[in-house]
Every structure is written in structure tokens, then in C-alpha cells.
Amino acid sequence: MGWLSSLAYRNGPFLLSLAALALLWEVVGRSIDLITLPPLSAVLAAFYDLWASGAVTAPLLDSTLALLYGLVLSLALGSLIGIGMGLSRFVDVALGPYVKAGLSAPMIAFVPVFLMIFGIGPATRIATVVAFSVFIVATNAATAMRASDPRLIEMAHSFGASRWAIFRDVRLPAGAPYFLAGLRLGVARGVKGLINGEVLIAIIGLGGLVKKYGTVFSMDQLYAVILLIVVYAAIAVGLVSAVSRLLVAEEK
Amino acid sequence: MTETQAPAISISNLTKFYGSPKGRRMKALENVTLTVGRGEFVSIIGPSGCGKTTMLKMVGGILGWDEGSIEVLGKPVTGPGPERATVFQSFALLPWMTVIDNVSFGLKVRGMAKPERYAVARKLLASVGLADFETSYPRQLSGGMQQRVGLARALAVSPQLLLMDEPFSAIDAQTRLILQTDLLDIWSKTDLSVLFITHAMDEAVFLSDKVVIMGARPGHVTDIIDVDLPRPRTEETRRDPRFVELTGFVWDRLRGMIQQDERAA
Amino acid sequence: MAADKVKGGAERPRWSLDRLVETGLGRTLVRIAALLALIGAWQLAGNDTIGLLFPTFGRTLVAFWGLVSDGTLQVALLVTNQTLLAGIIVMLVVGIPVGIMTARVSVLDRIVTPYITFLVAIPVIALIPVIQAILGLTFAARVTVVVLFGIPYVIINTAVAVRRVDPVLTEMATSFGASRLVILRDVVLPAAVPGIMAGIRIALGQALIGMVVAELTIVGAGIGSLIADLQGRFRVAPVLAIAVTIVLEGVLLMTIVEWIERRLGRWSQS
Numbered sequence: 001m002g003w004l005s006s007l008a009y010r011n012g013p014f015l016l017s018l019a020a021l022a023l024l025w026e027v028v029g030r031s032i033d034l035i036t037l038p039p040l041s042a043v044l045a046a047f048y049d050l051w052a053s054g055a056v057t058a059p060l061l062d063s064t065l066a067l068l069y070g071l072v073l074s075l076a077l078g079s080l081i082g083i084g085m086g087l088s089r090f091v092d093v094a095l096g097p098y099v100k101a102g103l104s105a106p107m108i109a110f111v112p113v114f115l116m117i118f119g120i121g122p123a124t125r126i127a128t129v130v131a132f133s134v135f136i137v138a139t140n141a142a143t144a145m146r147a148s149d150p151r152l153i154e155m156a157h158s159f160g161a162s163r164w165a166i167f168r169d170v171r172l173p174a175g176a177p178y179f180l181a182g183l184r185l186g187v188a189r190g191v192k193g194l195i196n197g198e199v200l201i202a203i204i205g206l207g208g209l210v211k212k213y214g215t216v217f218s219m220d221q222l223y224a225v226i227l228l229i230v231v232y233a234a235i236a237v238g239l240v241s242a243v244s245r246l247l248v249a250e251e252k
Numbered sequence: 253m254t255e256t257q258a259p260a261i262s263i264s265n266l267t268k269f270y271g272s273p274k275g276r277r278m279k280a281l282e283n284v285t286l287t288v289g290r291g292e293f294v295s296i297i298g299p300s301g302c303g304k305t306t307m308l309k310m311v312g313g314i315l316g317w318d319e320g321s322i323e324v325l326g327k328p329v330t331g332p333g334p335e336r337a338t339v340f341q342s343f344a345l346l347p348w349m350t351v352i353d354n355v356s357f358g359l360k361v362r363g364m365a366k367p368e369r370y371a372v373a374r375k376l377l378a379s380v381g382l383a384d385f386e387t388s389y390p391r392q393l394s395g396g397m398q399q400r401v402g403l404a405r406a407l408a409v410s411p412q413l414l415l416m417d418e419p420f421s422a423i424d425a426q427t428r429l430i431l432q433t434d435l436l437d438i439w440s441k442t443d444l445s446v447l448f449i450t451h452a453m454d455e456a457v458f459l460s461d462k463v464v465i466m467g468a469r470p471g472h473v474t475d476i477i478d479v480d481l482p483r484p485r486t487e488e489t490r491r492d493p494r495f496v497e498l499t500g501f502v503w504d505r506l507r508g509m510i511q512q513d514e515r516a517a
Numbered sequence: 518m519a520a521d522k523v524k525g526g527a528e529r530p531r532w533s534l535d536r537l538v539e540t541g542l543g544r545t546l547v548r549i550a551a552l553l554a555l556i557g558a559w560q561l562a563g564n565d566t567i568g569l570l571f572p573t574f575g576r577t578l579v580a581f582w583g584l585v586s587d588g589t590l591q592v593a594l595l596v597t598n599q600t601l602l603a604g605i606i607v608m609l610v611v612g613i614p615v616g617i618m619t620a621r622v623s624v625l626d627r628i629v630t631p632y633i634t635f636l637v638a639i640p641v642i643a644l645i646p647v648i649q650a651i652l653g654l655t656f657a658a659r660v661t662v663v664v665l666f667g668i669p670y671v672i673i674n675t676a677v678a679v680r681r682v683d684p685v686l687t688e689m690a691t692s693f694g695a696s697r698l699v700i701l702r703d704v705v706l707p708a709a710v711p712g713i714m715a716g717i718r719i720a721l722g723q724a725l726i727g728m729v730v731a732e733l734t735i736v737g738a739g740i741g742s743l744i745a746d747l748q749g750r751f752r753v754a755p756v757l758a759i760a761v762t763i764v765l766e767g768v769l770l771m772t773i774v775e776w777i778e779r780r781l782g783r784w785s786q787s
Contacts, residue, residue: 017628090534093544094551105767106725109760112733112744116753117571195640196726200733229643314691332694344689348707348784358693360703389784409693 038220047224056228066122067194067236070129074186077130078137082182085138086145086175099142102135108193111200125197132193133186140182144175187240191233258326260413260445261288261311266320268306279470280306284320286464286473288413288445293436295448295456296464297502299510303471304449305341308417311447312338324413334362337406341418343398345390351401352377352386358409369408376404379438396427403435414439416448420455432458436485453502457495458485463502467509475505572754577761580754589743590762597739600656601728604663608720612668613713616675617701626676636669641727645734659731666727667720674719678712679705711782718774725767 026040038046050056081099084091111128118124148171156166268281281303288294296304309315311322313332322329324336337358345354352373353360359369377383380400390398399419406414420428432455439446450456456463457479465475479498481489489495537543556574563573572580584590619626645662652658682705690700732741740759747755 018631088535089538090547093538093547097548098551098555101764101768104722104771105764106722106729107764108726108729109763112748113753113757113760116748116751116756192640192642196642196730199642199645200730223647226643226647229640233640309688312692314688332692334694336692338689338692340685340689342685344683344685346686346704346707348710357690357703361690361693361695361699391784 038223042220043223043227046220047227050221050224050228056225060232062122063125063194063198063232066125067129067190069122070126070194071133071187071190073126074130074134074137074190075183078134078182078186079141079179081134082138082141082143083145085142092142099135099138102131103139107131108196108200111197114197115200125194128193128197129190132196133190136189137182137186140178140185141175144178144182145171147171147178148174184237184240188237191236195229195233258323259287259289260292260325261286261447262321262323262326263287263307263311264321266307266310266317266322268303268310268317281317282470282472284466284471284473286476288447288462291443291445292462293439293446293448293460294462294464295450295460296466297450297453297456297506298466298471299468299506299513300451301471302466302468304466305417306471308338308415308447308449312336312415334409335412337409337411337414339399339402339406339414339416339419341421343390343395343402343422345398345401345405347390350387350389351382351393354390354401355404355408357405362409372408373404376408377401379407380404380434394427395423396431399423399431400434403438407438412443412445414444414446416446418449418451421451428452428455433486435459436483440484453499453506454490454495457481457498457502458489463498465502465505468513474509477502570753572757576754577758580752581758581762584743584755584758590740590759593738593740593743593759594762594766596737597728597732597741600659600663600731600737600739601724603656603660604667604724604727605721607660607664608667608671608724609717611664612671612716612720613675616672616713616716617679617706619672620676620679629672630676633669633672636665637673641665642730642734645730649735654735654737656737658735659728659737662731662735663724663727666730667724670720670723671713671716674716675709675713678709678716681712682708711778714774714778714781718771718778721770721774722767725763725770729763 022040030039081091081095085095085099086092108128108131110131111124114124114127114131118127152170152174153166156170161169263284263286266281266284267279269277270280271277284303284307286294296307298304306315310317311324311329313329313336324333346357349357352370355373355376356364356369359372364372374383374386377386380403382397382400382404385393385397390401393401399422402419420431423431436459446459448456448459460479463477463479464473465477466472467474477498481492481494481498538547559574562571563576564570565573565576581590615629619629641662644665648658648661648665652661686704686708687700690704695703729740732739733744734741736742736745740763744756744759747759
């Protein structure tokens with residue numbers, strides 16, 4: 001009973017407001033015949049239909065594959081750049097400004113360019129995922145390389161450890177949490193990039209469904225697709241943070 | 253008793269409970285009775301957890317209590333008041349304000365115009381030896397200097413009662429000795445009453461007219477020692493056999509409590 | 518070797534390239550060289566024929582000049598930045614007070630925060646069809662997109678900054694008899710400024726994405742329509758020129774905000 005009451009205390013106001021909002025949505029959706037606001041029940045029914053019909057399976061798979069390819073590319077490229085920056089001041093000075101700029105600048109502006117060059121194939125989506133995630137991976141990889149205690153590195157030097165041995169036994173373990181944080185943030189950004197790209201590309205994949213339902217104004221199906229995207233993003237990010245927690249726990 | 257004759261602080265039968273996270277009520281203070289006379293310098297010393305800082309906050313009017321009473325200058329305490337000013341352990345300076353703005357903060361809160369409050373602040377900065385640091389920022393000063401600013405800020409509102417919460421505990425040992433004599437110097441030129449919380453025995457004895465020893469669990473007064481060292485106190489005082497004797501007595505009392513505590517733990 | 522150890526404690530860089538960047542002049546030279554190398558690589562990787570291929574640096578530069586010389590790009594950017602400006606104003610005027618209130622009123626916190634977390638977790642772009650359905654292809658719709666992209670970060674960071682204000686400082690102000698309002702104005706808000714600025718910086722990055730997204734999906738008279746027009750005529754180089762211009766604008770704005778952040782937060786750095 002204790003946990004129940006504490007749950008009610010912590011989340012009570014939110015759940016109450018959520019229930020009120022859902023009720024309001026349902027009532028307004030039913031009473032006023034607004035084309036832009038179908039009742040909640042209709043949206044949930046459409047969500048079920050969408051899922052059951054299997055119409056989302058292929059686009060979901062396409063999107064997930066693009067995400068995976070993009071993330072692998074980002075991880076490889078970003079780690080390479082980041083490790084270089086972390087180990088060498090020269091690389092840091094030469095490439096640092098671009099990584100910093102790429103981290104904060106609106107890389108989404110390149111999506112129309114990707115679209116024109118690569119067409120509507122998977123390459124555009126992969127490029128978008130990479131543009132969104134590669135810089136955060138690089139930044140965290142550089143931080144990871146600098147995270148290790150310089151006294152430990154000095155100690156390893158004094159025992160005659162090679163550069164590779166120091167990298168493997170000192171720098172990598174000390175930097176692992178930063179690498180994983182970079183990976184997690186990379187996935188979060190990559191998912192956003194993918195979906196941003198999809199909506200802009202608007203032909204295939206999840207975003208394609210949004211555009212399709214958005215333009216023909218079948219609003220209950222549109223909201224259902226949005227719900228699907230939200231769940232998809234949450235699962236992708238949640239999965240990575242769960243995996244990284246497992247890995248870091250094992251490191252200890 | 254008329255108001256002018258009332259003691260600076262009169263605490264009687266003060267009891268305070270804390271609600272612990274598990275919903276159990278813990279007694280923080282039990283039946284504390286204590287008087288600080290007009291113009292008197294009184295220190296409270298005791299092991300951590302004896303509730304000495306808690307009590308200072310109650311006298312300052314920023315914390316409530318459950319039973320008993322606190323009167324300041326004959327009036328019951330209901331909140332902070334202009335006749336009291338506090339000096340804090342961690343200095344509590346506003347880091348984005350210059351030294352002079354920090355010193356005049358209390359006057360600003362009371363609605364004094366800028367030229368007037370700066371004039372007051374300048375006088376006090378001179379008296380604590382920081383006349384040249386008006387436009388510095390707190391982070392540019394050493395710990396000892398920061399606490400001088402804290403002292404000047406408290407004095408700026410011309411209080412009758414100064415509440416000091418372990419003011420020198422975050423300051424290195426040598427600087428602390430100098431601050432002690434400087435504080436006595438400033439105090440001797442005023443009719444301020446001081447309630448001083450500390451965990452340093454020599455500091456309590458050196459500064460005070462009266463040292464109050466408190467025990468913990470729940471906080472209570474165990475001894476009140478009259479310090480009969482002559483004033484003004486100087487560096488000579490620290491080598492006075494009576495000073496050594498009194499400090500030794502305070503340590504004996506505290507050591508007993510701390511050892512008991514460690515055995516219980 | 519032994520002398521090195523005594524001198525700095527840290528090992529001296531072993532690579533000669535690292536020695537190159539030890540001086541300010543060296544760093545400047547390396548940065549210029551890196552920029553030239555990047556442009557060179559771009560020129561080599563690009564294709565100079567007009568078509569749907571990656572254009573060279575030279576051709577992109579020519580396309581950029583073409584857009585600037587007749588004022589097309591300037592007008593489009595002006596229109597687009599109106600959206601950004603309005604969005605940022607709304608973000609600050611609404612976000613900062615809401616952040617302060619969530620930090621101070623616990624019920625409000627428990628209601629607002631889950632929605633903010635939700636807005637951060639989901640891709641806001643997914644809501645664009647909804648916004649478009651309600652507000653149409655209007656300025657208000659585009660501003661809404663910008664606001665939704667950025668405002669969660671303003672609210673969250675403001676709330677955290679207000680909550681993290683050292684309680685000793687508010688206690689001090691209380692002891693001098695300051696009212697709640699005075700404490701908020703003279704203690705809590707100034708203490709929270711660095712945290713709030715960090716939130717604004719993150720929010721600006723998101724708002725820039727929102728601006729581009731709004732332009733491209735809820736097309737108005739700004740760069741969105743310009744890009745749509747160029748896309749229709751299969752002109753890659755000018756689209757790339759526009760993209761680079763927007764990215765550079767983003768970098769410039771972020772640099773300005775970081776500079777303001779550093780100036781306002783100078784007192785907090787020890």
C-alpha cells in the first residue's frame with residue numbers, strides 16, 4: 001500500500017490532468033463535429049487497425065534499417081574523429097570547430113540537398129541520421145579519451161606500457177561511460193533526425209504515412225500514426241539507455 | 253521588568269521536534285533555557301547534532317519551534333527583525349554583487365536609497381579593513397576577507413544583537429586567530445550583544461563572557477561556564493594559564509560526550 | 518625526459534604535429550590549413566556539371582552569388598528569421614515564468630514536467646500535421662513549431678536553475694527581512710541566470726531546427742518556398758548554398774548566445 005500512496009502522491013496530479021485531458025478530448029471530439037479533432041476512442045481504434053492491418057510493418061522495417069545503418073556509420077566515423085581529437089591536440093585544433101558547429105547548427109537544412117542528390121531511397125535517410133548523430137558521438141568520444149586520470153597514464157608509462165596498451169587498459173575503461181552516453185545521445189538524435197527526414201522526404205517510411213494521412217485529412221489515422229512514431233522513438237531511446245546501463249554495470 | 257532592562261536574548265524551556273523521513277518525530281532540542289545579557293558575548297559549543305545552529309536560526313526568526321519561548325530585548329520572536337543580524341558559516345555572499353553591494357544588501361532590503369546605503373557600507377568596510385575592495389567581487393577575496401564582508405553586512409543594519417553561526421570554521425587557522433581579535437575590537441566599541449556558535453574550544457573561551465556547552469540527542473544545555481579572563485583580550489590572553497585551564501575544562505566536558513557518542517554508535 | 522617530468526608533471530606531446538598547435542599563431546595556421554583542405558576536398562569530390570550531383574565548392578559559391586546579387590536570399594532569410602525571432606520571444610516570455618513557477622509550486626511541477634518530458638522525448642515534427650490542420654499554412658503555425666521545438670529546454674533549465682539556488686542565500690535574505698518577492702528578484706533570479714542562459718542556448722539550437730522544419734513543411738514566403746522552387750527546377754547548387762548559409766547563421770547565433778552566457782555568468786566561474 002505504501003508504494004501505491006507514494007505513486008499517487010508523485011504522479012497523481014499528472015495522471016489526473018492526463019485523464020481530464022483525455023476526457024476533454026473525447027467529449028469535444030464527440031460533441032463538436034470538428035474535422036481536425038476526432039475523439040480519442042476513434043484514434044485508439046485507428047491505431048489498433050493500423051497495427052493489425054500490417055500496413056506499418058514494411059515502413060517500420062525500412063526506417064529501422066536506415067536508422068541502424070546510419071548509427072553504425074556515425075559510430076564508426078564519430079569515434080574515429082573523436083578519438084583523434086581526444087588523443088591529439090593537433091586534430092582537436094583542426095577539426096574541433098567543425099564538430100562543435102555541427103553539434104549546434106541546424107543540420108536539418110541539408111535534408112533537401114540529400115533528397116536532391118540521393119533521391120528518395122534509403123541513402124537520404126541514412127545521411128540524415130548521420131548528420132544528426134555523428135557530431136555528438138565524436139564529442140563524447142573525445143571527452144572519453146580525456147576522461148582518464150593522467151596519474152594512471154603516467155603510472156602505466158612508468159611500467160613501460162605501450163601506447164596501445166595504455167589505450168586499451170587505461171583510456172578505454174575510463175572513457176566507457178562517455179562513449180555509451182555518446183551512443184545514447186546519438187541514438188536519441190538519430191531517431192529525431194530519421195523522423196524529421198522522413199516527414200520532409202514524405203514518401204516512404206513512417207513519415208510517409210504521416211504525410212499521407214495528413215494531406216487526405218483522415219485525422220483519426222493521422223493521430224494514430226503520430227502515436228506510433230512517439231512509441232517508436234521512446235522504445236528506441238529506452239532500449240539504448242537500458243543496454244548502456246547493463247554494460248556500465250558490468251564494467252564495475 | 254521594563255523593556256530597556258530586558259536581557260538581549262531570553263530562551264526558556266525551548267523544545268523542537270523534527271519530522272524524520274519515516275514519519276517518526278525526533279526531538280532536536282529539549283528544554284533549553286539560556287539568557288544573553290545586554291552587551292554580553294556568549295558562545296555555544298557542542299558536538300555536531302546538538303542543535304546549536306538550529307537554535308540560532310530560531311533566535312534569528314527563520315525557523316519555528318514547538319514548545320517554550322524566545323524573547324529578544326523583551327519581545328517574543330515571531331520572525332526576523334531589524335534588531336538582529338546574522339553572520340553565516342559559508343559567508344552567504346551574493347557572488348554577482350560587488351563587495352559594497354553585498355555590504356549594503358540588508359539596507360537595500362529595508363528600502364534605503366543607494367547614496368545613503370553606500371555611505372553606511374563604506375564606513376563599515378573601513379572598520380573591517382576592506383576600504384580598498386569596494387568594487388571587488390566575492391570570488392576575488394580570500395575566505396577571511398569574505399567573512400569580513402559578511403560581518404560588515406550584518407553590522408550595516410546597526411543591529412543590537414549579532415548572531416554568528418560558526419563564522420570562522422571555513423577559514424584557515426592563522427587567519428581565524430586574527431579575525432577573532434578583530435571581532436573583539438569591533439565589538440568592544442559597540443554595545444552589541446553576541447550569540448556565537450562554534451566548535452572550537454579556544455575560540456569560545458577567547459571571545460566570550462559565557463560559554464554554553466550543549467549535548468546531543470536531543471540537544472540540551474549541560475554546562476554554562478563564566479569566563480573570568482580580563483578584557484581587552486589580546487594575544488597575551490592565549491598564553492594566560494587561566495585560558496589554558498578553561499579551555500581544558502571545556503575539552504574535558506566535550507570529550508566525555510563525544511566518547512559516549514562513539515560507544516553508542 | 519626526467520627534466521620534463523619535473524617541469525610539468527604531464528608528459529610532453531610526442532608527436533611533432535602537437536607541438537605545432539602550442540602557440541596561438543600555430544593554431545591559427547592549422548585552422549586555416551584545415552579550412553583550405555576541407556574546401557579542396559569539397560572541390561575535388563564535387564561535380565561541375567549541372568545536374569542532380571554533388572556540386573563543387575566553386576559552383577556552390579557561384580550559385581550563392583547568384584542568389585545574393587538579386588536579393589532573393591536576403592529577402593527569404595529576412596522572412597524566415599521573423600519566424601525565428603517571434604518564436605524565441607514567445608519561448609522566453611512564456612518559458613521562463615513557467616519554469617520559475619514549476620520550481621516553486623510543487624503541484625504545478627508534477628503536472629507540467631511530464632508534458633515537458635514528453636515534448637523532449639517525441640519528435641516535435643510529428644505534431645506538424647496537427648498544427649497545420651489547426652492553424653493552416655500561416656505565420657502563427659510556423660511560430661508554433663519553433664516554440665514547441667525550443668520551449669521545453671527553457672522551462673526545464675529555468676526550473677532546475679531556480680531549484681539549485683543555494684538555500685543559504687535565501688536564508689540570508691530572509692534573515693534581513695526580505696519579502697518573497699524581493700528574494701525572487703534580488704537573490705533567486707540572479708543566481709539562476711547562468712542556468713537559464715544554458716537553457717536558452719540549447720533552446721536556440723532546437724528553435725533553429727524548428728525554423729527550418731517549419732519553413733520546409735508549412736511553406737511561406739521564406740527560404741522554404743525558395744528551396745521548393747529550386748528543387749522543382751532540379752538546381753542542387755543553390756539549395757546547398759542556402760543550406761550552408763543557414764548552418765552558418767546557426768553557428769553565428771549560437772556563438773553570440775555563448776558569448777552572452779559567458780559574460781552574464783562570469784561571477785559563477787571561480
